[in-house]
């Protein structure tokens with residue numbers, strides 16, 4: 001007897017259904033794809049990979065871009081080239097999609113989870129410093145977590161939902177304790193921190209171009225860095241550590257983390273639209289801000305005065321006692337009306353997948369998990385559709 005594998009289809013495409021966040025194709029995607037097919041460059045050879053790497057690194061202002069097969073692969077390689085070793089520890093935001101913490105485990109290191117701050121929901125840079133000062137010791141140039149005895153070698157801030165972390169403060173802490181900073185800028189491609197692009201503020205940055213990110217290649221990622229040695233090593237590791245194209249002699253274990261020419265072609269077209277996407281998402285967020293400000297018990301991530309958010313996923317926090325419904329009850333109401341919404345991720349210090357990782361108390365992240373709901377905010381969301389979402393939220397209030 002054969003049993004069916006689970007389907008990848010998770011969004012019913014029924015009439016009038018409003019999805020949470022789907023890719024937008026409005027540029028030269030087809031033209032560039034046709035070039036791949038006409039020239040027979042389908043795999044990782046061909047001109048689009050290098051072109052896409054150049055476009056992303058130019059956009060962010062970094063010296064190098066290294067394309068990868070996914071954002072998770074980018075994080076894995078970025079950790080390796082940043083010198084994170086087995087049994088090291090990496091300080092990671094607890095409130096994020098799981099990929100960065102998983103990548104830490106891929107290198108044999110351990111995540112240590114840091115709480116979110118309540119206004120912008122990012123890694124709390126004060127609590128980060130507090131963790132180091134109260135729970136770590138400084139021993140011959142190494143930062144040691146007193147409760148595990150392990151060395152902490154990096155910080156991995158994740159700019160969630162389109163909004164930057166407070167990078168000046170994180171970089172100051174990193175400088176003080178000689179820690180590498182690996183930014184996960186996946187959800188905030190196009191966002192600015194004090195006028196500078198997120199992803200090019202730490203020592204190395206990572207992006208994902210999965211289906212629902214700021215731009216999509218169907219699947220893919222990128223590492224960005226200014227450091228030539230790091231860039232060369234990253235390119236080498238993503239290509240099975242091949243430095244000899246003819247005899248196939250490999251000096252060490254590498255990875256097949258290459259992006260294909262087809263995916264890169266889509267990426268080249270998508271990045272041409274990124275600025276438009278950011279502008280559109282800002283308008284969508286603005287409409288939600290205005291309409292929902294009047295609804296008691298509904299609040300949202302407030303943009304810091306030092307930030308220009310990319311507004312990736314528009315997310316509200318539902319205060320159940322003021323609004324009359326919990327976030328999950330509201331999610332049910334939206335679903336009944338054919339509208340997809342979604343809670344944030346289970347904070348990783350609670351994740352069964354990361355049992356055994358150390359963490360500080362993360363009460364802010366826990367209440368955000370309880371209260372938050374992301375709303376439809378695709379670039380292609382129509383005014384009509386957004387009105388329907390707002391109407392259900394306004395009318396469901398008890």
Ligand SMILES: *Cc1c(COP(=O)(O)O)cnc(C)c1O
Pocket residue numbers: 069070071072073096097099100158184186187208209210219220221
């Ligand atoms: C989606 C996401 C990733 C993973 O990217 P993939 O390309 O799916 O591997 C990594 N980090 C964050 C913050 C994400 O949201």
